[in-house]
Amino acid sequence: MMKVIDANKLSDLAAALAAKGYRVVAPVRDADAVRLKEWRPGQAIDTSAISINSAKEFFFPRTETIGRYALEGSEFKPEEVEPQAPRTVLLGVRPCDAAGLAVLDALFNWEYKDAFYNARRAATTVVALVCRTADEQCFCTSVGGAPDSVLGADAVLRSADGGARFILEPLSDKGKSLAADAGAALAEGKAAADPPAEVPVRFDSKAVTAWCGENFESPLWREVSLACLGCGACTHACITCHCFDIQDEGTRREAVRLRNWDTCGLALFTLHSAGHNPRPDQAARWRQRVMHKFRYFVERFGRLACTGCGRCGRLCPAALALSDVCREIEDASKAAAKK
């Protein structure tokens, strides 16, 4: 016997979980796009397309207060800032987002255990939604993932009976608690799982990792990055990109220390106060982007820092896609091997 729910009743599941005290985050329609947002009662949950934003912001927010200081007369008083980590369910994130959490888990627990990230992570139950459809930007299968991967998920929703229903399969203790908390919103029943989307492999990531180790000075970096405008659209949309900037903002009474999303795409990212920039052009910055995801992270943590969600390619104003660049690298790697 399985836990099943009618496909058009997902918002009832959200309501049941909200009634049990969960903050529900789910994909909802927002003008022309699907966006992962805090669900409001009555809102329909839209599983028709991958959300334009990744689940990252619910673990690692765009801006977060990590310190607070009061200035009273001549006294400087730091105040503890507790991580804001309400009990949350991510209801219906794609497997590429769930898998991206494994990358963030490794990074935020590397040498320093990030209390802010970990508090949110511990408080969140991740319910992944197996993809029934994919588009030409998806490339999870090229980076060791799959449209029905369960990595990083506490439970998984699988489309069933031709899209009429979902099967909810709890995977972890958190997932089992969630299923119990869902109560009558989930029925016991049987359903036939629909096949997941087909995502053709677009490039050989091992070839990319290998080539990156040998070709730091290659002219290919300049060619592939010529279209790049040097913004941060790709890094901000990316589920695994995690670079941040610490900023202090204050007045004479009070100050806060903020952790803000940063991006290696900007020239400012590595600009020294003396004026020197070790990554002086977009070629060097693109090299860094690819190396970080396909080489350095593999060397440090044994996994790629990319789950193939394809948001970078979908959102880039210059239609530059990481998967296209990786394909060009693989081609270059093959051409070199022939010589």
Next chain:
Amino acid sequence: MQMIDAIRADAAKVLQEGRAKLVIGYRARGGHRGPVFLSDPAGAAALVYDDACKQNLAVYLRKPEVRARMPVAVVAPPAVMRSLVLLAAEAQLKGPEVVVLAVGDGVYHGVLDLAGVEALLKEKYAGLAPSPDLLRRIEELAAMTPEQRAAFWTAEFAKCTRCYACRAACPGCYCSRCIVEKNMPQWISTAAAEHGNYAWNVIRAFHLAGRCTLCGACEAACPQGIPLMLLNGMLAEDVARQFGAKPGYDREAKPVIGSWNPDDDQGFIR
């Protein structure tokens, strides 16, 4: 001959004849359109041009890698042609540096230099203005109370992640150090919080006041779908109404905010 065939033929020709060392045009990447940089005439076959081509290619003229290969030929619809004229007016572009494959209104106008572009714009595209739909949406906002407008923009700017795709996509944003990157003092908060997002978007719109050619590249670039053209369109209408100025038509034009007239309106000043 189809318009695109003529464009491709001319792109190959300007490279063959040495009128340009690099052609910047659009190519198809699935359903998207991206830039293509051609130095080989044979590559001209990759060029496309249609309504999905929303990027303003003039923006690449600030990249050192592109400048090193000038003269450059650019496939340009009217809004992009205006950007090129604006850049020339602001001493960012010299005549011999660029050659234009001019398109507009479903017509291909051939290969032009900047003087030719200026003449074409004045002759055929002098009436460019915000679209009726954009004007209607601006009017709707203007009819709201200030509190309603504040709430509208707070909600829109809340989506902003400070990726600066708007800035990166805009040919008018060529400052080597943007105001938001200055930290002594930090004038504009870099946090994706309410005050920082308001300041960033409002100041960027203001820095384009009298300079924006309404190409729409910023709004098209925004990954969050923020309706930036409402700000730019409103300001462009105001610049036209108050100062009779439309940027991007005259290489000799004085900058709108950098210049003044003794008769400028001061009815709002007590």
Next chain:
Amino acid sequence: MVEAQSKTAGSTAGFQPRIVAFVCNWCTYAGADLAGTSRLPYAPNVRIVKLPCTGRIDPLFILKAFEGGADAVLVSGCHPGDCHYTSGNYHARRRWALFRRLLDFTGIDDRRLYFSWVSAAEGRKFADLINDVTEKVRAAGPFERANPARRRLCR
């Protein structure tokens, strides 16, 4: 004197607007000084920031004032033709003409933003201006909640 004080202090238990004024050194600041030396009473709600010229005023200053919690901003300088630096106020006038429209369009309207020309001889004008603006802002109420530019992370 007491009567004048109560006129300027406004309702005792009421809201006290916080108004930031960016003024030029040569005209408006001198005019403000003249109001003081002439013992002309005016509302204490204005914090004056002196610049050499209105041409120095970057619109960012206005935004920063709202960010910091100003209920209103006043910008004032020399009359056209009288600028100590010849044309600074002409440049400023153009900037203001456009910037005020942009602010209005995004929720900061002309109950919150005022512009004036006050010469060094216009002490009376300055006092009247401050009193009038203060009352208008008092009537508009605190801007704290509706202010889209307000920094809320630290005050």
